[in-house]
């Protein structure tokens with residue numbers, strides 16, 4: 253931690269005994285891990301009196317939780333900070349102080365640069381340090397200077413989370429069990445911004461899961477950058493893998509639906525594949541990124557497996573759970589990718605058949621090995637490849653969704669639909685499903701006859717004997 257220029261117009265935090273409330277506005281970019289981190293930052297600030305407000309104009313504290321995966325991530329952060337500076341100045345003219353904090357992976361990677369270019373920022377904190385946020389707010393309020401905290405401390409931030417996490421609405425919650433990554437894929441900043449792989453102790457995960465279930469949660473998505481590399485300390489002094497943890501969460505904690513993301517093919521062990529056969533609580537949807545179908549590119553990416561090994565892995569998963577739907581990430585135009593490499597990727601997509609996918613053009617991340625690689629692919633070539641790939645993935649997604657029309661599926665209703673009188677939920681295969689139904693269904697699981705496939709959702713009707721709540 254170090255102190256730079258003094259913060260301007262910093263709001264004074266309330267003491268933990270104060271009943272006064274202050275506005276908190278968190279802007280979250282990026283992955284589900286960031287969504288989870290934003291929720292936890294709100295949790296640790298609650299004892300200081302901070303409560304969520306819908307707009308930065310009403311916020312005594314604004315947190316911008318950033319993502320380094322985004323294209324030109326740092327520039328987008330500075331552009332957003334320019335907007336927030338105006339909000340802060342307008343509030344100052346009204347005599348209202350504002351703490352402005354930047355969190356997440358861009359904060360981790362570019363902390364010093366942020367304070368140099370945006371001195372009106374009061375706090376910069378990396379993903380490992382948000383449990384220290386109350387202390388940082390207090391330091392900023394004492395006008396001790398802008399606070400920057402981007403170490404990778406020895407202690408786990410998990411250990412410092414408040415137990416009274418706000419109850420999620422809608423019966424579904426995320427739960428981070430693992431952070432960081434040691435895989436060092438050529439294109440990725442995560443090992444540099446989130447640090448080495450570390451796993452939360454099983455007992456702490458179980459305790460948080462019990463609280464979530466008591467608060468009405470039916471489905472938990474276990475999160476980690478490399479979630480299936482989970483290796484947490486167990487209460488029996490042994491190391492637990494993801495399979496053992498999932499079995500306890502299902503059988504002893506009583507979670508009805510379990511998902512986990514994001515997985516690496518190299519960490520897909522036999523016991524986890526078997527769990528997809530034996531554990532009905534494991535939902536039949538798996539995000540298992542392959543990135544490319546070319547062995548040459550996979551090697552250049554340092555992915556540690558071949559395209560055929562991925563095909564064989566998917567075959568074993570589908571043997572274990574025949575209705576398993578798969579999703580993946582794809583990067584087109586990695587440095588050195590030829591037409592033949594891209595054709596290999598298209599062949600793999602056609603061989604597997606994906607229910608969903610996220611696809612991107614390769615773009616350099618400063619400090620990663622691929623950024624300095626030779627043979628960068630021309631933008632127009634990347635554009636053309638991405639379009640071709642996305643067209644095929646769209647056809648596959650539509651075909652998968654078409655195949656669920658006519659099926660009766662249990663849907664967990666998580667919120668309102670777009671149209672009045674509608675509720676919206678998730679199928680076991682992570683499809684959005686909308687039906688006409690009462691608000692009382694939110695947070696409950698009910699059977700739905702799937703009748704229609706739309707561009708990004710399904711429509712259906714509730715069956716008669718639906719409610720399993």
Ligand code: SF4
Nearest residue numbers: 433435436437440442
């Ligand atoms: S395994 Fe995932 S998080 Fe780790 S370096 Fe590769 S892409 Fe990044």
